[in-house]
Amino acid sequence: MSATSTSPVPTVPASGQQGGVLAARENRVIWLLLAAAFVAILNETTMGVAIPHLITDLGITALDAQWLTTAFMLTMAVVIPTTGFLLQRLTTRAAFLIAISLFSFGTLLAFLSPGFPMLVVARVVQASGTAIMMPLLMTTIMNLVPPHARGRMMGRVSVVISLAPAIGPTVSGVLLDTVGWRWIFGLVLPIALVALVAGARWMVNVGETKEAPLDVLSVILSALGFGGVVFGLSQIGGAASHGGGADAAAASSASTAALVIALSVGVASLAVFVWRQLRLQRRDDALLDLRVFRSLNFSLSVLQFLLISMAFFGAITVVPLYMQRVLGVSALETGLVVLPGALAMGLLGPTIGRIYDKHGPRVLLVPGSIIASALLWFYTTLGASTPVWVIAVAQTLLSIGLALSFTPLFTASLGSLERRFYSHGSAIVSTVQQVAGAAGIALLITVMSGIAAGIVAGGGSEVTGEAAGTQAAFVLAAIIATPTVVFSFFIRKPADSADMPVAH
Numbered sequence: 001m002s003a004t005s006t007s008p009v010p011t012v013p014a015s016g017q018q019g020g021v022l023a024a025r026e027n028r029v030i031w032l033l034l035a036a037a038f039v040a041i042l043n044e045t046t047m048g049v050a051i052p053h054l055i056t057d058l059g060i061t062a063l064d065a066q067w068l069t070t071a072f073m074l075t076m077a078v079v080i081p082t083t084g085f086l087l088q089r090l091t092t093r094a095a096f097l098i099a100i101s102l103f104s105f106g107t108l109l110a111f112l113s114p115g116f117p118m119l120v121v122a123r124v125v126q127a128s129g130t131a132i133m134m135p136l137l138m139t140t141i142m143n144l145v146p147p148h149a150r151g152r153m154m155g156r157v158s159v160v161i162s163l164a165p166a167i168g169p170t171v172s173g174v175l176l177d178t179v180g181w182r183w184i185f186g187l188v189l190p191i192a193l194v195a196l197v198a199g200a201r202w203m204v205n206v207g208e209t210k211e212a213p214l215d216v217l218s219v220i221l222s223a224l225g226f227g228g229v230v231f232g233l234s235q236i237g238g239a240a241s242h243g244g245g246a247d248a249a250a251a252s253s254a255s256t257a258a259l260v261i262a263l264s265v266g267v268a269s270l271a272v273f274v275w276r277q278l279r280l281q282r283r284d285d286a287l288l289d290l291r292v293f294r295s296l297n298f299s300l301s302v303l304q305f306l307l308i309s310m311a312f313f314g315a316i317t318v319v320p321l322y323m324q325r326v327l328g329v330s331a332l333e334t335g336l337v338v339l340p341g342a343l344a345m346g347l348l349g350p351t352i353g354r355i356y357d358k359h360g361p362r363v364l365l366v367p368g369s370i371i372a373s374a375l376l377w378f379y380t381t382l383g384a385s386t387p388v389w390v391i392a393v394a395q396t397l398l399s400i401g402l403a404l405s406f407t408p409l410f411t412a413s414l415g416s417l418e419r420r421f422y423s424h425g426s427a428i429v430s431t432v433q434q435v436a437g438a439a440g441i442a443l444l445i446t447v448m449s450g451i452a453a454g455i456v457a458g459g460g461s462e463v464t465g466e467a468a469g470t471q472a473a474f475v476l477a478a479i480i481a482t483p484t485v486v487f488s489f490f491i492r493k494p495a496d497s498a499d500m501p502v503a504h
Helices: 024-058 062-089 092-112 116-144 147-178 182-202 216-241 246-283 290-294 296-325 331-359 362-379 388-415 419-457 462-481 483-487
Strands: none
Touching: 024 062, 024 092, 024 116, 024 147, 024 182, 062 116, 062 216, 062 419, 092 116, 092 182, 116 147, 116 388, 116 419, 147 182, 147 331, 147 388, 216 246, 216 419, 246 290, 290 296, 290 419, 296 331, 296 362, 296 388, 296 419, 296 462, 296 483, 331 362, 331 388, 362 388, 362 462, 362 483, 388 419, 419 462, 462 483
């Protein structure tokens, strides 16, 4: 069923039907989606800094506060895999308005929240909208932008993905020090509402929709599988972070039991989920079509993306902890150290996109993976006396290496698929990022906490323990990232055709 037959809203044809230059209406669609994605990412990066304030203001424990992050991650892990199906059934306009409405309503609930339970519910509602936004953005770009110009457009996405985390912590710090945590949501809400009104006025439909039955069992298996894995991973750090004493031992035991049960249920459910998708895709009814992996270029790109996400998201979680616990640097100074690298990623995005369009991914991926891996190995030498300026330079170089990787991987992976698989490919890339990021954070924090606790228990100082734990965590991150240097040589630029073939 075509989008034009289901909605009076104008429909933009897919890229294969255009002359190669985006018209004003098409550019407006992409900018609306970029703005909405920026708001969603800004919200998440501002929220992370607020956790200590929420513990104090709401009178909750650190374990309770963890649910503000865990609930968000769980919802993302459950919803994202369904977007491959949703983006086929819903028009672009409908998907956008649902996503931004959910996000706006969740933000309003958070702003008005009288206490912790409602705030958790608000985070779940926010995440439901956020989970739709990035796959929708990627799918729309792939449908609208001609292959020879996709790198430049993905460069814009890199700006959004980098700029929001760059300014988020600083903005959050100012608000927390002046007007309180509610105004983090109070700042985001009007921006989200403007995006909602603009979308209702100017968003048009892209491509076509189609009738596809919803397999309820696949949804349940997906929720148990991806949700179980992400929840289990989120418990790893908790199981390793408790101190001594009977209460701490009981808490650690409970966390260990929770992670074992969650991971067991998650892995088993994922196995059944994959089996069911392989059966359903024979008649094009899969919730998440796995035929995308028949493209070797897509599979290699996703594997590269998985390893980079594990190493990167784990590392950017460890660096602030190291700076504050070992070097004694304030939260504001930590944010300023990370800021140049995040800005560099954003500013380099369009240039990297143009290089990709002209020369392909290898000229970017090879140096990018080498730089990122080398910097992570350098991070294994950080200690209690490392100057802050050294970390600032290293973090900036690491961000440049990652900038050289993300845009080519996004573009090459999705560009390797047929148009009918774009929504499924976008959902898989977003799911991989979510699960790999959770795994990277959990593994590195566990290693750091375990080494630090062992040294302190043996009579060493907390600073010595944290420094040693940080070095061990970065050894793991560097080991994870090193294979990307090899894989980067094998990822190619898809042919400039509007509909790349995937074997049947």
